[in-house]
Amino acid sequence: MENNHISGAEALLKSLICEGVDTIFGYPGGQIISVYDKLYDYTDQLHHILVRHEQGAIHAAQGYARTTGRPGVVIVTSGPGATNVITGLADALMDNTPIVVISGQVASDFLGTDAFQEADVVAMTQQATKWAIQIRRPEEIPAAVARAFYIASTGRPGPVVLDIAKDAQVGMMDWSHERCRAIRSYDPCPKINPQDIDEVAQLLETAKKPMIIAGHGVMIANAEKSLLEVAEKGNIPVATTLLGLSTIPSDHPLNKGMVGMHGNLGPNSASLEADLIIGVGLRFDDRVVGDFNAYAPNARIVHVDIESAELNRNIKTFKAIHADADDFFKALSEKIKPTNNPEWLAKFDTRDKFETEKVINPILKPAEGPLHMGEVIRAVADAAPKNAICVTDVGQNQMFAARYFRYHADKSFLSSGGLGTMGFGLPAAMGAKIGAPDRTVCLFVGDGGLQMTIQELGTIMAYNIGVKIILLNNDYLGNVRQWQELFFNSRFSQTPLVNPDFNKIAEAYGIRTGKVTRREDLADAIADMLSDDKAYLLNAAIGSDEMIFPMIAAGTSYEKIMISKNENYFPLK
Amino acid sequence: METKLYTITIFSENSVGLLSRVSLIFTRRGINIESISASSCSIPGVTKWIITAFTNRELLDQVAKQVERCIEVLKVFVYDDDEIIYQEVALYKIETNLLFEEPHVERIIREHSARILEIKRDFTVIEKTGHYRETEALFEELKRFNLKQFVRSGRVIVTQSPNEYITDYLVEQNRRINKINDATE
Ligand SMILES: Cc1ncc(C[n+]2csc(CCOP(=O)(O)OP(=O)(O)O)c2C)c(N)n1
Numbered sequence: 001m002e003n004n005h006i007s008g009a010e011a012l013l014k015s016l017i018c019e020g021v022d023t024i025f026g027y028p029g030g031q032i033i034s035v036y037d038k039l040y041d042y043t044d045q046l047h048h049i050l051v052r053h054e055q056g057a058i059h060a061a062q063g064y065a066r067t068t069g070r071p072g073v074v075i076v077t078s079g080p081g082a083t084n085v086i087t088g089l090a091d092a093l094m095d096n097t098p099i100v101v102i103s104g105q106v107a108s109d110f111l112g113t114d115a116f117q118e119a120d121v122v123a124m125t126q127q128a129t130k131w132a133i134q135i136r137r138p139e140e141i142p143a144a145v146a147r148a149f150y151i152a153s154t155g156r157p158g159p160v161v162l163d164i165a166k167d168a169q170v171g172m173m174d175w176s177h178e179r180c181r182a183i184r185s186y187d188p189c190p191k192i193n194p195q196d197i198d199e200v201a202q203l204l205e206t207a208k209k210p211m212i213i214a215g216h217g218v219m220i221a222n223a224e225k226s227l228l229e230v231a232e233k234g235n236i237p238v239a240t241t242l243l244g245l246s247t248i249p250s251d252h253p254l255n256k257g258m259v260g261m262h263g264n265l266g267p268n269s270a271s272l273e274a275d276l277i278i279g280v281g282l283r284f285d286d287r288v289v290g291d292f293n294a295y296a297p298n299a300r301i302v303h304v305d306i307e308s309a310e311l312n313r314n315i316k317t318f319k320a321i322h323a324d325a326d327d328f329f330k331a332l333s334e335k336i337k338p339t340n341n342p343e344w345l346a347k348f349d350t351r352d353k354f355e356t357e358k359v360i361n362p363i364l365k366p367a368e369g370p371l372h373m374g375e376v377i378r379a380v381a382d383a384a385p386k387n388a389i390c391v392t393d394v395g396q397n398q399m400f401a402a403r404y405f406r407y408h409a410d411k412s413f414l415s416s417g418g419l420g421t422m423g424f425g426l427p428a429a430m431g432a433k434i435g436a437p438d439r440t441v442c443l444f445v446g447d448g449g450l451q452m453t454i455q456e457l458g459t460i461m462a463y464n465i466g467v468k469i470i471l472l473n474n475d476y477l478g479n480v481r482q483w484q485e486l487f488f489n490s491r492f493s494q495t496p497l498v499n500p501d502f503n504k505i506a507e508a509y510g511i512r513t514g515k516v517t518r519r520e521d522l523a524d525a526i527a528d529m530l531s532d533d534k535a536y537l538l539n540a541a542i543g544s545d546e547m548i549f550p551m552i553a554a555g556t557s558y559e560k561i562m563i564s565k566n567e568n569y570f571p572l573k
Numbered sequence: 574m575e576t577k578l579y580t581i582t583i584f585s586e587n588s589v590g591l592l593s594r595v596s597l598i599f600t601r602r603g604i605n606i607e608s609i610s611a612s613s614c615s616i617p618g619v620t621k622w623i624i625t626a627f628t629n630r631e632l633l634d635q636v637a638k639q640v641e642r643c644i645e646v647l648k649v650f651v652y653d654d655d656e657i658i659y660q661e662v663a664l665y666k667i668e669t670n671l672l673f674e675e676p677h678v679e680r681i682i683r684e685h686s687a688r689i690l691e692i693k694r695d696f697t698v699i700e701k702t703g704h705y706r707e708t709e710a711l712f713e714e715l716k717r718f719n720l721k722q723f724v725r726s727g728r729v730i731v732t733q734s735p736n737e738y739i740t741d742y743l744v745e746q747n748r749r750i751n752k753i754n755d756a757t758e
């Protein structure tokens with residue numbers, strides 16, 4: 001018989017295995033060394049990726065979690081190891097990502113004494129986690145691990161922290177593991193009320209200008225199919241938020257594009273005119289709404305979310321429905337009747353045509369001048385396999401990637417949406433590739449953001465992680481530069497970057513690289529990049545003064561949309 | 574938006590660290606907690622917290638939902654004063670001499686239906702139970718007499734309903750959990 005009188009450290013690993021974990025991102029240290037010691041015996045079951053910075057570990061775990069739908073697991077040491085993951089926790093909380101962080105902690109006798117490498121991790125992470133708990137005794141470990149995975153992955157997913165004191169790792173206990181199935185004070189599965197569904201079906205029948213907005217919640221709930229069924233059955237136009245991208249294929253006729261600050265003219269204008277907006281799995285945050293007092297003035301808003309605290313939080317709804325996105329769409333598709341509003345649908349297409357002519361074509365088919373971010377991104381999208389995953393960093397690179405990549409497969413877009421964390425991209429892409437080794441992972445990253453977590457090239461080298469890094473190199477903190485040009489009289493305060501030779505850096509890590517400055521070389525450069533499944537850095541020289549449009553200035557209404565520096569579009573005129 | 578004093582009761586599992594998580598939610602929305610008290614309640618294993626805060630209803634309802642999101646929180650209720658029966662207790666410490674030298678003091682104690690809790694050679698402790706304005710009124714009067722110490726508790730409340738509102742909720746949750754356990758056995 002197996003000996004189950006084991007140390008807390010071993011119990012932790014065995015419990016992780018019971019929770020289905022096979023991949024861990026982490027970094028060792030003094031107060032977690034017992035766990036790492038035991039890990040030495042479990043390398044056949046637990047694949048540990050040694051990152052180069054703990055922030056890299058948690059972003060990688062986020063990328064992993066968001067492509068696989070399973071919690072990403074991070075192990076770090078106490079003090080600085082744990083504080084280094086806080087950005088990632090805040091990011092994962094905002095973007096509803098299931099993450100389990102295990103941090104070492106000083107022995108319980110030393111707690112509160114400012115012992116070496118002591119940090120009050122539970123207190124520090126209260127506002128950046130869904131749940132955080134300190135463990136002081138070995139026998140508490142299995143149940144805490146079980147709870148952690150249950151809480152992280154159910155309902156509205158989120159990050160949790162298990163802070164394990166050294167003596168709890170070292171102490172012996174009798175191990176057995178039981179998965180958590182329910183918690184009395186936490187009900188993650190709201191029940192659909194059939195009357196609500198009838199009411200929404202009714203609203204759709206009488207609406208003349210309906211629109212569905214699909215958010216990240218649709219992706220998290222794996223509701224892509226049921227969304228499409230509702231859209232097609234009802235002939236309803238669908239827009240997505242940034243993190244809702246890829247919940248409906250780019251080339252689907254009912255996909256009308258993205259809403260928000262840099263969204264498409266069609267759906268953004270439509271929000272002013274719509275008489276019914278069904279928003280599912282989104283927060284209606286400021287980047288989506290613009291001016292909270294002027295949003296969707298003519299619409300009844302139906303808001304569906306698995307988090308009751310999001311309902312009626314940012315905007316007043318006509319009907320708030322506390323439900324899982326997939327449950328909602330499935331129930332609605334039973335009740336929905338086809339709508340017939342050809343003029344309404346045509347409006348999207350007219351505006352789309354206008355945007356294509358004014359904004360998109362000049363980027364995709366320029367006659368001359370430096371490379372545009374958008375054309376590089378589209379060329380990659382066209383050359384990559386259809387199920388490729390688009391990962392972005394933050395900035396112009398992110399907005400261009402969101403707009404110009406093409407999405408054909410579910411869960412193809414991965415980006416730091418809520419927190420907007422520069423440096424997210426490279427480690428997240430790593431995690432995505434580890435989670436989905438059969439898919440091509442294309443990272444679009446700026447010269448600023450790449451340097452925030454560039455040390456992870458070491459991890460990519462060590463584990464042969466085949467991410468395709470497309471560096472959109474404009475020698476600027478471009479997104480901030482754009483705001484400075486538009487709103488601060490072109491005073492480029494602290495935004496020009498003096499950059500290293502990125503190709504040399506990547507090559508030092510044994511990563512193949514390419515460089516492209518001329519339009520006529522782009523296709524070949526991309527073909528070279530995609531010729532194998534290994535890591536690659538393509539350094540694309542982008543014009544420094546490139547700007548992303550359309551743009552709705554922060555906090556303003558959608559009645560005025562900038563389509564270039566000097567030109568506005570007025571949807572209502 | 575009308576700002577006034579509201580009472581919030583939070584029912585939770587007994588859990589370390591929940592207090593700071595909950596109070597951070599108030600702080601983040603800029604709400605200052607006026608008083609807070611934690612106690613056991615009529616249901617074994619359930620902790621009941623009573624918080625009072627000056628704010629507006631809309632914001633408070635949002636905060637209540639945020640608090641309810643905390644994993645160990647069972648249920649949160651927000652009350653107007655007319656929905657609850659509430660009391661506070663205040664203690665006042667004065668010099669014992671005053672009882673002999675200042676004839677007013679005895680009269681004040683009697684008029685306010687306060688009682689003397691303890692008399693020591695140097696000081697005397699007066700207790701007054703009542704609503705804020707009542708304990709405050711006594712404070713205003715005693716203030717003139719070199720009040721040595723003054724303290725007022727947080728609110729304790731019971732609802733105007735016959736039972737704890739939480740009771741039904743717990744029945745429902747226990748049913749939910751039994752169902753899950755039955756299904757997996
Ligand atoms: C950690 C962090 N610091 C600062 C910012 C603010 N910020 C947003 S975009 C941006 C510029 C990004 O520059 P770069 O990575 O070169 O991308 P580009 O916009 O040029 O594509 C900055 C500084 C941020 N989002 N995250």
Ligand SMILES: [Mg+2]
Pocket residue numbers: 446447448472473474475476477478479
């Ligand atoms: Mg840049």
